[in-house]
Amino acid sequence: MKKIILGLMILSMSLSADTIKVFAASSTKLAMQEITEEFKKHNPKDEIVVIYSATGKAYAQFTNGFEYDVFIAADSKYPQKIASDGNAITEPLVYAMGAVALFSHDEEIVKKGLEAIKDKKVKHLSIANPRLAPYGAAAMEILKNYALEDAAKEKLVLGDNIAQSVQFVDSGAADIGLVAFSLIKTTKKESEYQLIDQSKYSPMRQAFVLTKHAKKKPLAQKFGDFLLSETAQNSFEKYGFTKVK
Numbered sequence: 001m002k003k004i005i006l007g008l009m010i011l012s013m014s015l016s017a018d019t020i021k022v023f024a025a026s027s028t029k030l031a032m033q034e035i036t037e038e039f040k041k042h043n044p045k046d047e048i049v050v051i052y053s054a055t056g057k058a059y060a061q062f063t064n065g066f067e068y069d070v071f072i073a074a075d076s077k078y079p080q081k082i083a084s085d086g087n088a089i090t091e092p093l094v095y096a097m098g099a100v101a102l103f104s105h106d107e108e109i110v111k112k113g114l115e116a117i118k119d120k121k122v123k124h125l126s127i128a129n130p131r132l133a134p135y136g137a138a139a140m141e142i143l144k145n146y147a148l149e150d151a152a153k154e155k156l157v158l159g160d161n162i163a164q165s166v167q168f169v170d171s172g173a174a175d176i177g178l179v180a181f182s183l184i185k186t187t188k189k190e191s192e193y194q195l196i197d198q199s200k201y202s203p204m205r206q207a208f209v210l211t212k213h214a215k216k217k218p219l220a221q222k223f224g225d226f227l228l229s230e231t232a233q234n235s236f237e238k239y240g241f242t243k244v245k
Contacts, residue, residue, distance in 0.1 A: 098204030
């Protein structure tokens with residue numbers, strides 16, 4: 001009898017739990033790990049499956065049938081595409097403003113700023129693939145606005161996503177990188193990075209949508225609301241984003 005009751009309790013718990021699949025841009029990884037952990041403290045029965053990748057790559061996966069319930073991008077363009085295609089149940093909502101930073105373990109390079117790209121000592125410059133990642137597109141915009149496209153052309157090393165671009169610098173595969181500030185603010189020394197003037201690239205309005213797959217999943221709406229909560233916004237700010245609320 002006890003076994004039957006225990007079985008019914010487990011079944012009841014499993015029925016009351018929910019699971020959602022979330023895409024989150026690589027730039028958000030450190031913040032999202034903290035945010036998801038905090039969310040689960042108040043929703044212990046529910047499961048949030050988070051997949052980190054380049055926004056453009058995730059959009060291609062989504063359009064080819066991958067069922068993300070929440071799409072948390074590194075820009076507003078791709079969430080707007082999902083909404084415009086009729087594949088979202090919400091309009092895009094900006095959850096944070098991103099920033100680009102110059103990053104190197106060579107502090108002398110960092111002191112020189114972007115002009116260091118012209119230095120013969122700098123053999124490789126790491127950025128995310130601009131065709132897949134908004135931070136890569138921002139990096140190319142920065143190079144153009146500083147008239148550094150020619151100097152950088154033969155030095156570029158492209159990461160599949162912005163997290164890989166940081167890894168290239170960490171591993172020594174690149175001397176310098178244009179990366180998401182959110183991935184280095186809390187993990188690197190201040191002498192290892194320099195923020196890029198935000199007037200030199202388009203505003204990084206990072207937005208999310210609830211997709212059509214979230215239509216019958218209240219947990220997705222609950223998680224989306226949490227992204228805009230004071231708790232989550234403080235986490236985003238902690239890791240180098242600018243809060244939107």
